[in-house]
Amino acid sequence: MIKWILVAAGLATCTDNRAVSTTNASPSTDLRTDSTARQPAQAQRVVVGAAQLPRYLPLLRGKRVGLVVNQTSRLGNTYLVDTLKALHVNLTAIFAPEHGFRGEATDGATIANGRDARTGVPVRSVYGATKKPTPEMLADVDVLVFDIQDVGTRFYTFISTLHYVMEAAAEQGKTVVVLDRPNPNGAVVDG
Structure with missing residues (x-):
């Protein structure tokens, strides 16, 4: 059996010690609905x-x-x-x-x-x-x-x-x- 495996780069944003995946979201989209969604990200990192x-x-x-x-x-x-x-x-x-x-x-x-x-x-x-x-x-x-x-x-x-x-x-x-x-x-x- 032939296998092709992709280990994709991921992007995570951390705000208030909570990680939010942004891999499938547009840059202007925040996946949270609470009031912390309006706060700027404290850290953003791409993991290759x-x-x-x-x-x-x-x-x-x-x-x-x-x-x-x-x-x-x-x-x-x-x-x-x-x-x-x-x-x-x-x-x-x-x-x-x-x-x-x-x-x-x-x-x-x-x-x-x-x-x-x-x-x-x-x-x-x-x-x-x-x-x-x-x-x-x-x-x-x-x-x-x-x-x-x-x-x-x-x-x-x-x-x-x-x-x-x-x-x-x-x-x-x-x-x-x-x-x-x-x-x-x-x-x-x-x-």
Whole structure:
């Protein structure tokens, strides 16, 4: 059975020590009907998918995990790959999109296969001669985790990388976990 799992970013507003979900509400809508609804929010925070470890870590335990990540795949000041490695997740591959795994390549540059010096995990290019992971590239992967901040434009390559990863995973019977990050342009998508 093929699984695609989205760990969505969530938005919570805290007022008077009560949390109110605003994920499905317009910015001007307050879900409360009492007098506190007119008070300004004291704190507002977006929780990205990667930060919701309790929701997806159980899906990775005991599995061979491939990460589709780049320099935006962070939890605070720590790369997601380093966080998962510290939590003893069995990382078997890193799939590098345009600009490479650590974001050091220029626009349009071919990304080469290699090994991450910091973690020792093999790095496989999905931006070069191969854009769609091959069966050989996925042979030692049970679950693929996609965590890349996109830029809010349709022509950018990260969304097509996700498409190719999901297509290859479906063909090979692999699970894909997408860790959502909000669009930096808000609700606006260009293109």
